[in-house]
Structure formats: C-alpha cells, structure tokens
Amino acid sequence: MGNKRIEVVSESMFYTLMAFLHGEYSGAEIASMVEKLTKGRVRLGPATIYTILGRFEEDQILMETRTEGRKRIYRITDKGVQMYHDEHDRLVQCLADAATWEEESK
Numbered sequence: 001m002g003n004k005r006i007e008v009v010s011e012s013m014f015y016t017l018m019a020f021l022h023g024e025y026s027g028a029e030i031a032s033m034v035e036k037l038t039k040g041r042v043r044l045g046p047a048t049i050y051t052i053l054g055r056f057e058e059d060q061i062l063m064e065t066r067t068e069g070r071k072r073i074y075r076i077t078d079k080g081v082q083m084y085h086d087e088h089d090r091l092v093q094c095l096a097d098a099a100t101w102e103e104e105s106k
Helices: 011-020 027-037 046-058 078-104
Strands: 062-068 071-076
Touching: 011 027, 011 046, 011 071, 011 078, 027 046, 027 071, 046 062, 046 071, 071 078
Parallel strands: none
Antiparallel strands: 062 071
C-alpha cells in the first residue's frame, strides 16, 4: 500500500464510506449493511472489505476505535466524510451530464 493516495473511489469503497456515515462498525457489519442496502447487488467479500478497511485506515479515512475480541471497530474521519461528499458530488454530476447528453441526442 505504501504512500499511494486513493485517487479512484470504487463502488465498494463508496458504499463502505456511506455506511460509516451512520456510526461505528466492524468489517462484517459493513459488508452486511451494503448487501442489504443494495439488495444483494453489491457484495463485499472478506478480502474486499478488509483490503478497503486497511487502505482507509492507512490513509486516515477511517480510524479504529476499539476491538471486541477479534472484531475491530472503525469510525469515519473528517477526511473520510469529505471523501464521501466529493465522490457523491462527482457521481451526481456524472448523472446530470448523462441526462444532458441524452436530451441533446434526441
């Protein structure tokens, strides 16, 4: 992972950030929440969610708040909240651009 900054937010990363806006959770809880929210369309397997959590923790997007046995609990940082809002705004703009393009193509 090193010093490489996250430049592209994947769909899995976006849903992970979104879930953390509502509280502190473990990786398994986030995976379950995302699967429920997307009605099974997005499934975060253990390798995916724990890779995302490790990267987000390293980049100070999330921080570990406590452990419960083997379970690590995380919360989103201010940097993570900003990252979520930036990506949200980018996606909204993409949809607006698509709507404009479709309308102009008629």
